[in-house]
Amino acid sequence: MERSADWPRKTVGNNDFTESDAVIIGAGFSGMCIAIKLIEKGIRHFIIIEKSDGFGGTWKDNKYPGACCDILSHLYCYSFEQNPNWSRLYPGQEEILNYQKAVASKYGLYQHVRFSTTANEAHWDNETKKWKVSVKVSGGKEAEFGKAYILTTDFLISGVGQLNEPYSPDLPGSTDFQGKTMHSARWDWSYNFRGKRVAIIGNGATAIQIVPEVAKCASHLTVFQRTPNWLMPRMDQNVSELKKSMLRNVPFLLRRMRADIMDGRESYFQAIIQRHSAESAELTKMCEGYMKTQLADRPDLWSKLTPNYPPGCKRLLLSDDYYQALRLPNVKLETRRIRRLTRDGIHVSVHGRGEAEDYLDVDLIVYATGFRTKEFLYPMKVYGLQNRSTDDIWKSGARALYGVSVESLPNFAMAYGPNTNLGHNSIILMIEAQARFMVTLIEVVIKARQQGQTLSITPKAARIQNWNKKLQKELVTSSFADPRCTSWYKTEDGLITNNWSGTVIEYQKLLSNIDWSDFELEGTAAKRLAGRKIEIGRVVEETSISFRTLAFIILSGLAVASGIVLKYNPRTNFF
The missing domain is CATH 1.20.5 (Single alpha-helices involved in coiled-coils or other helix-helix interfaces)
Known part of the structure; x- marks a missing residue:
């Protein structure tokens, strides 16, 4: 398709329905941030592909009872779109989703998005220096226009993150159970669980939010715990109207409040990451004290709820009411192994009695079992140079240069990619740094195309290898690597594929410039970039005083x- 001189600033329309400068997969915090940064650069010829029917990503999917954020609300929003009107210190799912919808509307993202559309495969065409993205339309009426088509784009971006594909364990007899089942990330609000016998499988960050809510109205609730987690108080509370008014009318106060929260979370780094540090020991002591204080009359639960690993090895949990819920007469903490499901319930092993079993009658089983976190991009298939797939590239574990660029995948970038998850601070701070970095890459490619040239940017395999080697060396001494616990942070072999080893500020500084020597540059525009660096800078939010x-x-x-x-x-x- 022949493009006019102003095509980068025009949105994709009917005539170029299958052509775009960039395709962003995912309309959550990552995809939205990248789209906004493209618009700020004057680039509007892009498409957002979203499998659901709205913006929100994780916060659209996870709408279970009690769903809320573990990061203070004034830090859990974009730096360029701070919100003075949060109703609580820790925002609930619906409030976060409403914030995302408002941002999407303000920045005109609805004209770029294609909802109910799933990207199945993507193939790099080295001759044209473009991606071919196969998509499927799942929306009823929209599918009548065309159920599938191929998008051609100069740059492909993944904004699907690490927490998008639910994981449910394959328990024996799961197909025999005739009651209601649901995953926490696919909550069915049409089902009334009042007066029902409920089993929640899992006791992680999601489960501890669901349990207190279900316990209020279920006739009986059984919480299945495989391993205990460290937990500390959330100390949530309403934000007063006076405080909201002050934050609205005195912008400096909002920025300062956010900066102080960021400082606090960054100072939390040592306690979470360094398992042998004094801060980690102090955090352990605090968590244990909190548990025993909350369950002073239930010493029978203390040993069951006390981990044998340091905080941070698994995600540190926040709750003001989980321990209180375990004290209720209709709630039972079950640490025995599930042997199988039957038509009407669950069989569990009896401790110390060989093959003996107990039987629990259950109406509803909730799988609070997390996501397929180590299979980045799943279930989409991506094929790069020499038709090499991500399955092959990541056969020894997912890795990417700075968590953004992937070996053998030209003109490709991902937000919230390998080794960019945090245990101590807001992921939005990481996403913004990544968005600025990758939009700079996209802009260079598009400018080359404007000038009638071609350009492909691929991270050097040796650079990724050296980068990952250094990263893993830092991570091996961290709490994440402690052999006494398993988590979604690492593979069965102990390779940490999900978490970052440092502070947010360190990561922001890392992505504050682009060194073209990190990349293989091909095409007619490659020579002018060789040996150069681009200074991007970063958003400085921490306090200096x-x-x-x-x-x-x-x-x-x-x-x-x-x-x-x-x-x-x-x-x-x-x-």
Whole structure:
């Protein structure tokens, strides 16, 4: 298709329905951020592909009872679109989703998105230096126009993240169970669980939010725990109208509040990441004390709820009401192994009695068992140079240069990719750094196309290998690597494929420039980039001055100003 001179600034229309500068897969926080950064660069000829029927990603999928965020609300939003109107310190799912919808509307993202559309495969065409993306339309009426088609694009971006494909264990007899089953990420709100006998399989971050809510109205609730988790109080509370008014009308206060939250979370790094640190020991002591205080009358649960690994090895959980829910007479913590499901319930092993079993009658089974986190991009298939697939590239574990660029995949980038998850701070801070980095790559490719040239950018395999080797060396001493626990952070072989080894600020600085020597550059525009660097910069949000110093400066300034006013005010007697 012949393009006019202003095509990068025009949205994709009917005539170029299958052609675009960039295709973004996923309309959650990552995909939205990348799209907004493209628009800020004047690039509008892109498409967002989203398998569901709306924006939100994780926060559209996870709408189970009690769903909320583990990061303070004023840090869990974009730096460029801060929200002074959060109703709680820790926002609930619906409030976060409404925030995302409002942002999508404000920045005009609805004109770029194709909902109910799934990307099945993507193939790199080295001759044209373009991606061919096969998509399937699942929406009823939309599918009548065409159930499947192929998109051609200069740049392919994954915004699907790590928490998008639910995982359910393959338990013996699962097909025999005749009651209701649902995964926490596919909650069926048409089902009324009031008065029902409920089993929740899992006791991680999702389960501890669901349990207190289900316990309020289920006739009986059994919580199946495989291994215990460290838990600390959330200390959630409403945000007063006065505080919201101040944050709306004094922008400095909102920025300062966010900066202080970020500082606090960054200082939390040592306790979560460094398993042998004094901070980790102190956190362990605090969590254990909290558990025993909350369950002072239930010492029979203490040993069951106390992990033998340091905080951070598995995700550290936050809750104000989980332990209280376990004290209720209709709730039971079950640590015995599930042997099989039957038509009406669950068989569990009896400790110390060989093959003996107990039987539990159950109406509803909730799988709070997480996601297929280590299979990045699943179930989409991506084929790069020499038709090499991501299955082959990642056969020894997923890895990417800075968590963004993947070996053998030209003009491809991913947000929230391998080794970019956090245990101590807001993932949105990471996503924004990644978006700025990859949009710079996209812009270079598109400018080359504007000038009638071609360009493909592929990270060097040796650079990725060296980068990953250094990264894994840092991670092997971390809490994530502790052999006493299994988690979604690492493979069965112990390779940590999901988590970042440092602080957010360290990662932001890492992505604050592009060194073209990291990449293989091909095409007619390649020569002009060789040996160069591009400075991107970063969004600096952490404080550079303490509150005490700030208060002293403000008070000193007010004192000086008052003195000047008094000295030169003719109505006073002070000269």
